[in-house]
Amino acid sequence: MRSQDYDRLYLSPPHLGRHEINYLHKALEDNWVAPIGPNLDGFERDICEFTGARHCVALTSGTAAIHLGLIVLGVGPGDEVLCPSFTFVATANPITYLGATPVFIDSESTTWNICPDLLREAIEDRIRQGRRPKALILVHLYGMPAKLRELLAVAAAYNIPVLEDAAEALGGRYKGQPLGTFGAVGVFSFNGNKILTTSGGGALVTNNPEWAQQVRFLATQAKDPASHYQHSVTGYNYRLSNLLAGIGRGQMELLADRVKRRREIYSWYQTHLADVPALKFVQTEPQGGHSNRWLTAVLLNPAETSVTPEQLRLHLETHNIESRPLWKPLHLQPLFQDAPIYGGAVCTNLFTQGICLPSGTAITEQDLRRVLEAIQEILPLA
Structure with a gap:
């Protein structure tokens, strides 16, 4: 045939359950169709409760989360960011948004994630050239946990902060701890093909309250505290909508x-x-x-x-x-x-x-x- x-x-x-519609109906009945609202707050709480992260900011995509995560880690023009070569382009694109350069590293053959030995080699070589990497993006490919013990040890030895790209890995664990919570910041994707979807969306998690506040500020057009619209730095329209967050709340239950x-x-x-x-x-x-x-x-x-x-x-x-x-x-x-x-x-x-x-x-x-x-x-x- x-x-x-x-x-x-x-x-x-996408695989929807029976609860998503309840959150959407409630938002429509209460006229919470603006970008922010109770579903957005609730979805962020749900992610924190599931992962154990202290702070979560729900965003329009995992790519947006990587972009803002790199910003709070201090990445800027002329910097270099370590990144696995074997990943989707969305992992590396935000590096270029910031005028930085990705330094790609090969995989190891078991988990298919970034190789700890080559990571160390790359760091030492970049330092010899006077180009100390600003950050490491660590990916859990196809939901497979990377060799976190080895990789985090290398990053710590050279004092390089880790952005953990768990876009494909929500619900996975390493030694009982949820993936996405090992780095200075963690990132999830809720794209339509992911294990949990909000149609389109993502989230950044961190235990650093100042970084969470900065991400929330930048994601809402960086509006300064004033009665009028005042802006001192470049902001972004990156916040997840209250309606899509309602879908996410229903998905989290499953x-x-x-x-x-x-x-x-x-x-x-x-x-x-x-x-x-x-x-x-x-x-x-x-x-x-x-x-x-x-x-x-x-x-x-x-x-x-x-x-x-x-x-x-x-x-x-x-x-x-x-x-x-x-x-x-x-x-x-x-x-x-x-x-x-x-x-x-x-x-x-x-x-x-x-x-x-x-x-x-x-x-x-x-x-x-x-x-x-x-x-x-x-x-x-x-």
Whole structure:
């Protein structure tokens, strides 16, 4: 059967529950459709309660949160910011907003996140050149906890503040502590494809009250305290709306179940594709790590098949199944062709061999078997 015989099976579509509409109705009934309101305050409290962070500012996107997070860390024109190459471009774009330069670092092969050894090498090399990095952006790719013990130790040894990009990792943990709470600031995304969505949105969390106040100020056009509109610094229109925050409040009530389901989906694929030697499940949790398994990502073993990830993706498309290549490393992007890179072979190989499979929490057993059968058409069993 081909694509016209099936409804579209998306990679990670929004999955709404039964409570979001209640918060939206309440906001409409009370005429709280302005950017701020009770849902916004409540959503920020919910995030603080879930993560244990002392302060949260809900924003229009995870990108906005990274941008403001870098500002409070003091990043400005001419600075350098350490950043993994293997991540979505939104991790690095805010560095350039501020006139700074990303310094890209390769992954290690277990979690696929930034390599601690190369991080140390990069820091020491930049310092030798008289270019001490201003900050480190640390990412938990596809919801997988990075090697936090090692990475935080390196950052601390050189007194480099950490911005923790947990855009894909809400609900994950490391040694029992929620991801997003290990850095000086943490960032989440609530884009439509994330494990929790507000349609579009994000948040910054921190334990520093002055930074939280500064982020809130900058996110609301940096209005000085005056009866008229007065502005002394550049501000941004970055605050999440009260209506979208209502969706977020309803979604937060379901987060634990959503994480559980994503992990079940990963385990299902791992079990049922075990007899396909061309596929490898190699992104593994570090000791003490608990991934939310936002997306199930697999590698094709070139020693077992000549099929490429792109050929597999196109084959799945004939069954109306969406899949996606792994992130193209940022050091290979034309946008960043002149940026420094330390290593690069690991994340390049991951990109050339990897693909993400449908992982949305509303996926059914029938849907999963449909993916399985389509894969088995093109990749032989053992």
